[in-house]
Amino acid sequence: KTTTISDGSRVVCELSRNRKVAVKKFKGKVFVDVREFWSKDGEDLPSKKGISLPLEQWEMLREHIEDVREVIASFT
Amino acid sequence: KTTTISDGSRVVCELSRNRKVAVKKFKGKVFVDVREFWSKDGEDLPSKKGISLPLEQWEMLREHIEDVREVIASFT
Numbered sequence A, B: 001k002t003t004t005i006s007d008g009s010r011v012v013c014e015l016s017r018n019r020k021v022a023v024k025k026f027k028g029k030v031f032v033d034v035r036e037f038w039s040k041d042g043e044d045l046p047s048k049k050g051i052s053l054p055l056e057q058w059e060m061l062r063e064h065i066e067d068v069r070e071v072i073a074s075f076t
Helices: A055-063 A065-075 B055-063 B065-075
Strands: A010-014 A019-026 A029-040 A043-054 B010-014 B019-026 B029-040 B043-054
Touching (some): A019 B065, A029 B043, A029 B065, A043 B029, A065 B010, A065 B019, A065 B029, A065 B055, B019 B043, B043 B055, B055 B065
Antiparallel strands (some): A019 A029, A029 A043, A043 B043, B010 B019, B019 B029, B029 B043
């Protein structure tokens, strides 16, 4: 169901035309990558713009979703 | 309750010693920033390593949390 791209990432969703949430395994560890990719010869290649979160950091982000919502609300 | 840093971001949580989830307003729009910061003279400054998500991209990421979980599970 999910697409796999050239660096072995599996794309979970596209946040914009070239920005994706992807999951990859690197040196035996799983990372959640929120990153911009660029297209070369029909292949998606990772750009430097983005961040790779090791699983524990992804979990921590998940646990703070509600806090993010509160801070957003305080800004708007 | 939250800390505000030099670029006006409000820190929601620290994913690691220098990696933070922060919310900022820029040109009237709110962004969720997942980024590494570096410390200079006691101040936290944003590095290039990271990504700023406009609200609609943050919401999209939130909506795909369960899909991320499934892809992670397929890797482990």
